[in-house]
Amino acid sequence: MTISRKCVxxxxxxxxxAKSAIAIVTAGGVHLKDQEPFNIADExxxxxxxxxLADVDSSQLMVTHHxxxxxxxxxxxxxxxxxxxxxxxxxxxxxxxxxxxxxxxxGYTMQLKAMxxxxxxxxxxxxxKTSRADAVVLTxx
Amino acid sequence: xRGIPTVLITVSPEVSAQMRPPRSLYPKGFKVGNSLGRxxxxxxxxxxLRDALELLTDDTRPGxxxxxxxxEYGEQYEPPRVRKTTA
Numbered sequence: 643m644t645i646s647r648k649c650v651x652x653x654x655x656x657x658x659x660a661k662s663a664i665a666i667v668t669a670g671g672v673h674l675k676d677q678e679p680f681n682i683a684d685e686x687x688x689x690x691x692x693x694x695l696a697d698v699d700s701s702q703l704m705v706t707h708h709x710x711x712x713x714x715x716x717x718x719x720x721x722x723x724x725x726x727x728x729x730x731x732x733x734x735x736x737x738x739x740x741x742x743x744x745x746x747x748x749g750y751t752m753q754l755k756a757m758x759x760x761x762x763x764x765x766x767x768x769x770x771k772t773s774r775a776d777a778v779v780l781t782x783x
Numbered sequence: 784x785r786g787i788p789t790v791l792i793t794v795s796p797e798v799s800a801q802m803r804p805p806r807s808l809y810p811k812g813f814k815v816g817n818s819l820g821r822x823x824x825x826x827x828x829x830x831x832l833r834d835a836l837e838l839l840t841d842d843t844r845p846g847x848x849x850x851x852x853x854x855e856y857g858e859q860y861e862p863p864r865v866r867k868t869t870a
Contacts, residue, residue: 649803650803650804650805650845650846651786651803651805652805652806652845652846653785653786653787653788653789653805654788655788655839655840658840659836659837659839659840664836667789670816670818710815710816711814711815711816712816713816714816714817714821714822715816715822717822717823718822718823720819720822720825720828721816721817721818721819721820721821721822721828722816722818722819724819724828724832726825727819727825727828727829727832728832730825730829731829731832731833731836736833736836737836766787769787770787775787776788777787777788777789777790777836777839778787778788778789778790779789779790779791779792779832779835779836780789780790780791780792780804781791781792781818781819782792782793782794782795782799782815782818783794783815783816783818
């Protein structure tokens with residue numbers, strides 16, 4: 643299936659935020675310290691992604707990405723991957739909960755077709771099938 | 784798959800617009816690497832995330848990018864531009 647260049651892929655949100663689980667998908671190169679880092683040596687970019695579970699300790703997250711200055715994210719990962727912020731909003735009752743799974747990938751690639759047709763769909767399917775998310779917040783670097 | 788509602792927080796609105804994201808927030812003047820604001824500034828981070836999530840329930844125009852100013856962020860930065868190609 644080819645997506646129209648003029649089409650905005652808009653999925654309606656028909657729930658209440660206070661009853662919804664939210665997932666994060668970031669292109670900011672975020673992953674766990676004990677996961678394999680993204681391959682910044684590959685000039686074409688790294689098409690893989692990392693799964694991050696809801697109970698992650700945010701101090702165990704790091705950034706591998708060489709196309710933006712992540713000095714601030716190194717100090718506080720929430721500036722690109724707001725997992726603790728989501729927890730705060732859950733505690734306040736603003737959202738229903740933190741989804742079971744979140745995703746980090748490196749949002750730089752020279753392989754756009756492979757990213758659109760491969761990685762992006764894999765991430766969407768993964769989130770759809772296993773995160774129990776009602777909506778997703780996307781962030782870049 | 785029916786699809787999953789998404790909202791994007793972008794600090795590069797001109798670049799992001801090329802991908803036609805369904806719902807987007809541009810926190811005006813935030814630099815690349817500061818999508819939610821500055822490190823350790825949890826109240827600002829919460830406000831940005833609340834504003835982004837509210838775009839899910841607002842009657843937004845698909846593909847539009849909402850710009851919100853956060854004076855508490857401090858120094859402002861120019862966002863990256865799309866490089867124009869000439870024939």
